[in-house]
Amino acid sequence: MSWVDWLLNPTGLTPHGFCLSWAPGLVTLHAASDVVIGLAYLSIPLAIAAFVKRRPDIKYSWVAYLFVAFILACGTTHLMAILTLWVPAYGVEGLIKLVTAILSIATAAILWPLIPKIAALPSAAELERRVEERTAELARVVEEQKATLAERDLLLREVYHRVKNNLQTVDSLLVMQSRQLTDPQARAALRGLRDRIFALGLVHQQLMTSADLKTFDIAPFLRELSSNIVDGGTDGEVALSVEALPLDVGLDFAIPLGLLVNELVTNSLKHAFPQGKGEIDVNLGRTTDGELLLVVADNGQGYSADPLPPRASRIGLGSTIIEGLVAQLEGTIMVESRKGLTRSEIRVAAPIAASVAASVAA
């Protein structure tokens, strides 16, 4: 007799019902109980498996699958017990019990060392507490950063305030010095310096009122700047028109552009209108290529009719400043002048990254 026969061949064995003397009550009791247990032991592991599958975040889920296997095996032994009431398949039943035994002992052996690990897993209340703690910490950091930002804004405003105050002091010194001078040319030179300093001060004024303390709209700035030059230098007989596209700019762009407008408008005012009457146009727009186009034009007498040698006014301090600032802005300048129209056209790359660059730098 081979061991296969020994296991699988029931010949010579009696079914379990024989031991119960086929008493209908006992057979029914055993069969019915094993059916119920078997079905329950099939249902429970399926439910556990379904649950674990829906919660992939659960730690040690492999233990649950071990339970699934062990309970399934238990269920099968009970179903086999029903079969052996009538069929003496004790070999197969024994094999299934062996599998169940291995699964059971494995589960039992693994469970004990696992207990401290599973017990160490944070409870829901603990997790809740940690989340609250973390949230509070984040809120504190946000508050701190807000305070730091507010402090930075305050410091920036203070700096702008001091810059403006210092410029006012410089302006006062120039006014005082101007009083000491009798030479009209020297006084005019100081007047020119005061206008340039005013342009610088105006930039800081705009910065102080801007929301981010870094950028401001160039349009109102150019308007105020140009009006100040024209109204301060004439008795109101020169008409000024300023057109500018809305454009947020930073200090680095506004200062050279403001000084350029200051020089060009001052030039027109000084040289174009010997009769003191005329028109000056300031226009800041965008070319089709996306470049910025600054045009300062007047309808005055033009260079050719200038009583000074034609080029004299082009090599003064004003021209040096204009050429230098155009180069600084990496732009180009074209000037045309004839009787009735003097026009300076400056093209520079738009400071698209004005606010972006500033925030990166910060």
Added chain:
Amino acid sequence: MSAVALQKSLVLVVDDEFLIAEGLCMQVEDMAMVVCGTATTADEALALAMMHRPEVVLMDVRLRGDKDGVDAAQEIHRTVGSKVIFITGSREQSTIDRIYQDHPAGVLFKPVSDRQLRSAIGLALAE
């Protein structure tokens, strides 16, 4: 406002920085107005205002001492009735709010150009 109307108007300058006060005085004098004095504190400003009864006061907000320009302006406005033009380096909202607690005849921000000063004084006197 023509330059003639400003002529001989009496102006008090209040600023605790000598150079700025001096510069403002000269700007005012160049417009053919008369400076009756300069003050560096709120109390001094009030005393000078009561003595000279100026038509216009150019008032800095931050002053030496406990009281600031707004305190001085309120007193001067109440006792003498001068038009007060604030000249401040600050465009901070808190400062602006404080200035408007008084009834400013004008508010200018440093640096102040001749044109701004002339038109502010013109407007104040025309009120």
